[in-house]
Amino acid sequence: MRNPKVLFLTLYTFSLTGGIEKVCRNFLQVLGVLQTKQKLGNYRSLSLHDKITKQNHKGYEGNKISFGLAALKESLNADIIILSHIHLLVFARMIKLIKPQKRIILFVHGIEVWKPLTRWQQSFLNEIDIWAVSQYTAAQLQKVNGISGKKVMILNNCLPLAPNDIATSKDTLRQKHHLLTGQKVILTVCRLSSAEKYKGYDLVLLALRDLIIIYPNLRYFIVGAADESEQKRVLKLVQDCQLEAHVTLTGYVPEAEIEEYYQLADIFAMPSKGEGFGLVFLEAIAHGCKVLAGNSDGSSDALLNGELGLLVDPDDSDAIYQALLQLLEEPASQELIDERQQKVKRHFGFERYVEQVEALLFED
Structure with missing residues (x-):
């Protein structure tokens, strides 16, 4: 697909400073780079809990209804929907019901998928693409939840684009x-x-x-x-x-x-x-x-x-x-x-x- 449009759904991106939030911020920068390289069309990021709204990114301050409606609306114009966390899987399921041809990608990080998931989650994960941050997380996901190895790819986390200058601190x-x-x-x-x-x-x-x-x-x-x-x-x-x-x-x-x-x-x-x-x-x-x-x-x-x-x-x-x-x-x-x-x-x-x-x- 040439210049696909991407919708990125997150829990938090700018309102917390944990590891997953850093992954989200880095990934948004990646989307910007790929758009500059003319590999992507438009991209949008929606965050369920963020209070911050900026270019290409909107926060919904925990309002699940507004976030869900916006996700469904934006997904109609997107070719690829990427989820930052399995807690957003229900929104991807709704998108798939409306538009079965949409490509869904899920980031999996660690303990959230090392335990048994519900049957509908296990079934749905075998229908979408999964990007695991480590070999260990991928192995645990497959072992505990019976996810096909063909659906799981490894994408290790990365350092940010430009670390702060702290030479004198x-x-x-x-x-x-x-x-x-x-x-x-x-x-x-x-x-x-x-x-x-x-x-x-x-x-x-x-x-x-x-x-x-x-x-x-x-x-x-x-x-x-x-x-x-x-x-x-x-x-x-x-x-x-x-x-x-x-x-x-x-x-x-x-x-x-x-x-x-x-x-x-x-x-x-x-x-x-x-x-x-x-x-x-x-x-x-x-x-x-x-x-x-x-x-x-x-x-x-x-x-x-x-x-x-x-x-x-x-x-x-x-x-x-x-x-x-x-x-x-x-x-x-x-x-x-x-x-x-x-x-x-x-x-x-x-x-x-x-x-x-x-x-x-x-x-x-």
């Missing part, structure tokens, strides 16, 4: 947190949620209890918004481990400042067992961090099965301790850091992502 954070020159810093960037206790910061804290015997000035920053219950639980663990002088929970931090924390850190550690992919690993490597991740989820895709960092059993506290100790005792050379940064750009850079999306959209 490391010293600012060092002063803010009273860090000494050369003081080692471990970082985790994630949401602290009582409903999602799979990120692995608990085991990093337990490892830290022993690491400070060898590195008494070691600091650990957990950056991200926290619900009250989880924050209270984590602070209690910090207290029990007598780590108050070593651990900082920053709470919510704007995206630009998160990049400053990447610049500050020596090691990015998130031995998760529930990552669909793990865009934060790419961000950390791009900023020069050494990385530790879990080996039982989509993190393996992000780290190219260990080429870009250490992968450990996320349930093995001793393995996590040993891995962190290794990263602290064996500083990465600038040559190795540069090599990993180039490899991340080559595999997960924005330009590569544009090429992959174009190939998937126009495959025979």
Whole structure:
């Protein structure tokens, strides 16, 4: 199909700062690039929950009826409808009932499709195209929900087109947190949620209890918004481990400042067992961090099965301790850091992502 028109349906795009929202923002930029290259016709983006409306994008502030009516109307003029999340699948089903010939594509990210779906969802997924962010997510979707492998393609997440210029921000954070020159810093960037206790910061804290015997000035920053219950639980663990002088929970931090924390850190550690992919690993490597991740989820895709960092059993506290100790005792050379940064750009850079999306959209 020449110059197809695209409708992109999302839950959030600009009103939240999580990994899926970053995927949505990157993908909108891709659509703009493909339109400039005259590969696409018009494209429109509708967001169920966004409050922001801008060129080619409209937010509906949670109004499902208005969003659904707009999605149906816009779909009549679109050749391809792309969904950012399975929670939007019902709208695609309605579109298919009205216009069965429409091509539907669904992004699948992680835990939302690792569990059994309803029968109608399983049936419908076998009628549409699916873009999975990792091999692990694709495998789980097929295994748990019986989705044909022919319907699932892999589209790893990517780094943004133009990262912020943060060349002078490391010293600012060092002063803010009273860090000494050369003081080692471990970082985790994630949401602290009582409903999602799979990120692995608990085991990093337990490892830290022993690491400070060898590195008494070691600091650990957990950056991200926290619900009250989880924050209270984590602070209690910090207290029990007598780590108050070593651990900082920053709470919510704007995206630009998160990049400053990447610049500050020596090691990015998130031995998760529930990552669909793990865009934060790419961000950390791009900023020069050494990385530790879990080996039982989509993190393996992000780290190219260990080429870009250490992968450990996320349930093995001793393995996590040993891995962190290794990263602290064996500083990465600038040559190795540069090599990993180039490899991340080559595999997960924005330009590569544009090429992959174009190939998937126009495959025979």
